[in-house]
Amino acid sequence: YYDGVTHNVAGREIGLYSASGRIETIEDVSCTLWPLRRALADVEESDPDDDERVDVQLAPFIVSMCRSCQAVIDGVLIELRLMGDDCQIVGTHIPVEGYLYSNEQGDRTTHGSGYTFDADEESLFEAANSFLPETAPLQRLRWLLTLNRLHESKGQWVEAAETLVLCAKTIIGAMLHIKNVWRASRYVLWYDPEKSLWIPTVGLGVEQGTGTERTSGTGRTKNNEKVMEFADYFLEPPGVFGMTKMKPRNKKSWKALDRPSVSTLCRMLTNVSKVAVRSYLEEGGIEELAFLKLEELLKQIMELVEDHGTTNKQQQYIGVSSSSSSGGGARDKFNRKQFVEENAALRMMSASLNGEMTKLAEQLLLVSEEDEVSTNSQRERDLLEKQTLVREKKYYVRVLLLGKKPNRFIESTTIPTFLEWGSPSICRVSKAAVLWANGRIEKTSDSSKPSKLQGTLEERICAAFSQPLLLALSKELSIDSVLLCTQPPSKAMLDREGGNKTFLVVNLVHMDSSSLVFDKGNTSPKDGAWADGSKRFFFKSQARAQAQSEEAQIQTHTQRTTGLVELTVAKKFPCGLSRQRALFTSEFFSG
Secondary structure, three states: HHHHOOHHHHHHHHHHHOOOOOOOOOHHHHHHOOOOOHHHHHHOOOOOOOOOOOOOOOOHHHHHHHHHHHHHHHHHHHHHHHHHHOEOOEEEEEEOOOOOOOOOOEEEOOOHHHOOOOOOHHHHHHHHHHOOOOHHHHHHHHHHHHHHHHHHHHHHHHHHHHHHHHHHHHHHHHHHHHHOOOEEEEOHHOOOOOOOOHHHHOOOOOOOOOOHHHHHHOOOOOOOHHHHHHHHHOOOOOOHHHHOOOOOOOOOOOOOOOOOHHHHHHHHHHHHHHHEEEOOOOOOOOOHHHHHHHHHHHHHHHHHHHHHHHHHHHHHHHHHHHHHHOOOOOHHHHHHHHHHHHHHHHHHHHHHHHHHHHHHHHHHHHHHHOOOOOOOOOHHHHHHHHHHHHHHHHOEEEEEEEEEHHHOOOOOOOOOOOOOOOOOOEEOHHHHHHHHOHHHHOOOOOOOOOOOOOOOHHHHHHHHHHHHHHHOOOOOHHHHHHHEEEOOOOHHHHHHOOOOOEEEEEEEEEEHHHHHHHOOOOOOOOOOOOOOEEEEEEEEEEEEEOOHHHHHHHHHHOOOOEEEEEEEEEEEEEOOOOEEEOOOOEEEEEE
């Protein structure tokens, strides 16, 4: 597991640069990690036919390992960003621009426009998927919990809840393999000055002590001990075991990190499920989805309890056979006691999950009773319908960038972009953007709060979603050179204006194609596929009829055909990601 210690290597690299006085901003951290990431990318792109150092049989493994290590390095940078004002690197405070988040009152707590196009969610998701629940569950949990923090910082409560569900499934998958899980260990040469004679010189040129302190390094605030204390945080942050109140590990020990018990994992799963339910309820309108997810987890837990009992019976049978000849009665007694404790922890976890399902069932009943309340006034009915729309309807948009590329999409950076230029992506519209589009958030005296939008519901939703993207693009391009539209420009316009203008295409898409067939007066079609989710999305498209030449299109009246476009993504929405690139695009047009 090279990727299992890459974050520790990246943390030490950052610490050493900080001890040398070369890190003052978060951009300096990106520059510090860039050579390491670029080296891994070069190895990933190496061709066995051109480079004899690369084994043909190991080439697929090397590609997978390099991609995982790059994602882990990105994860280290994201964890530093999530620290916000509390970011400290080897005793030095680093100013960090936080992530953008709007609550229901329209308050913008942070303004992370510089991270808008970063594939931060994708990097953390890939880093987590590099580890299997059966072999390295805690490494997987570490990156999933970081992804959950990222979603919460952005106000993406559905994705945060889905990420915690993945954490719960990881814990369940690790229960029966807890004795065989892999645990990272500290690298002895980074700690022992007798074996690594260069250790006392760390930070020597920046801050020096006096007398013997100058040679030993004890008089410096940035010595190897401080660097390794910072690097050990990334080896395994306290948040992984923070919910379980495990005893602190011995930092001077070079052995593997502590191995959790079944009882510890049960407490972790209980806490994870409770936070997941709170995140579902924070989003609102998805109680049915939350109930289905918890019901699935409960089924897996009951199967786990049954498998745990079966495994223990087999061990007891083997223990009886061995104890009769080797006198292992004390060991059998210990095993039985351990089984009773583990079984009790599993059943307590199951009972806790049942309690959360009961709360969701009560919430579903309450929502159903509210919907059945009859109102005599037309105004009250309209208000109730609008509130139901905001509560129940979840919106997705297709995002496409065309024309002139800003430097963010040209230059190589530490974290790549989640949007591929010229290729569409499907993104979920956040709750705050939907509330803004529905007029629930209006501008106040604070200029940082959003203003009221104009146009149809679809136009307002697309405009609300596009604001962070437009803000990020305006950092490098002039406002006049960025055009927001709901349909891609024609080929002729793209050829004529593509060198000077950037086209941001954002339009609403639907999970269910039947939701596109509705009355003209109805501007809020319902997607019946929300509870189960979907990989497929549809939208109506206006396409110019094909002509023999551009001159023929200009001279004659331009004809348009209405069609249906289907886009398919890799994972079913909703999931641990708020956006995904479209893998397939199918177009169906009729004259």
